Amino acid sequence: MPAFAPLPAPEENQTLDACRPSRETLELLATRRSTLARNMTGPGPSPEEVDALIALGARVPDHGKLFPWRFIVFEGEARDRFGAILEAALRQTEPDGPDERYRLERERFTRAPVVIAVISDVTDSPKIPEWEQILSAGAVCQNLLIGASAMGYAAQWLTEWYAYDDAARQAMGLTDSERVAGFVYVGTAAEAPVERPRRTPRVTRWNR
Numbered sequence: 526m527p528a529f530a531p532l533p534a535p536e537e538n539q540t541l542d543a544c545r546p547s548r549e550t551l552e553l554l555a556t557r558r559s560t561l562a563r564n565m566t567g568p569g570p571s572p573e574e575v576d577a578l579i580a581l582g583a584r585v586p587d588h589g590k591l592f593p594w595r596f597i598v599f600e601g602e603a604r605d606r607f608g609a610i611l612e613a614a615l616r617q618t619e620p621d622g623p624d625e626r627y628r629l630e631r632e633r634f635t636r637a638p639v640v641i642a643v644i645s646d647v648t649d650s651p652k653i654p655e656w657e658q659i660l661s662a663g664a665v666c667q668n669l670l671i672g673a674s675a676m677g678y679a680a681q682w683l684t685e686w687y688a689y690d691d692a693a694r695q696a697m698g699l700t701d702s703e704r705v706a707g708f709v710y711v712g713t714a715a716e717a718p719v720e721r722p723r724r725t726p727r728v729t730r731w732n733r
């Protein structure tokens with residue numbers, strides 16, 4: 526069971542480390558892998574740990590300090606209730622089953638103990654392009670993955686069909702301009718991930 530101790534929350538204008546050499550952080554980044562949601566089990570983070578994880582997630586670069594994202598936490602029975610909404614949405618679009626598909630939707634959010642939806646909420650700004658605000662929301666998702674791992678939990682960043690489904694969007698209370706950047710599933714790995722194929726990063730040194 527991962528131990529949780531409160532993390533520092535710096536005061537505004539407090540001087541902070543410009544860098545923090547950490548072999549552990551480098552090893553985490555060098556070996557990080559997602560755990561498939563379907564390979565997750567409990568325990569998951571406690572409500573206090575979820576709050577701490579979200580605070581870590583929110584420490585991303587944010588051009589213009591617009592905070593162009595928000596969070597929706599699914600935990601406990603709320604996951605079943607959201608699953609029922611997903612099942613109902615599927616029954617509308619695919620009324621002829623099969624039952625196995627309905628069950629899958631009903632149980633989708635219970636694959637992991639906690640699901641954190643990161644919602645991209647772009648502000649119409651003359652100075653900060655939409656693209657940059659969306660990138661910031663993506664950075665939040667990645668921070669959650671890394672933060673979860675360092676707290677002792679497995680995680681996966683998914684969108685799946687319900688990120689784009691009107692009924693699911695409505696059930697989450699999204700405004701027309703809001704978009705799901707990701708559903709970050711957090712729990713414990715029932716099965717260890719293995720390394721996946723990777724391409725060598727495409728890098729050029731600009732020299733014209």
Ligand SMILES: Cc1cc2nc3c(=O)[nH]c(=O)nc-3n(C[C@H](O)[C@H](O)[C@H](O)COP(=O)(O)O)c2cc1C
Pocket residue numbers: 557558559560681682683684685686706707721
């Ligand atoms: C924005 C975004 C959405 C994703 N949505 C899905 C998804 O719906 N289904 C899926 O199987 N993987 C999805 N992935 C990929 C997984 O999160 C994961 O990155 C992939 O399984 C590779 O694993 P790794 O993180 O260990 O490299 C998505 C990734 C991103 C960045």
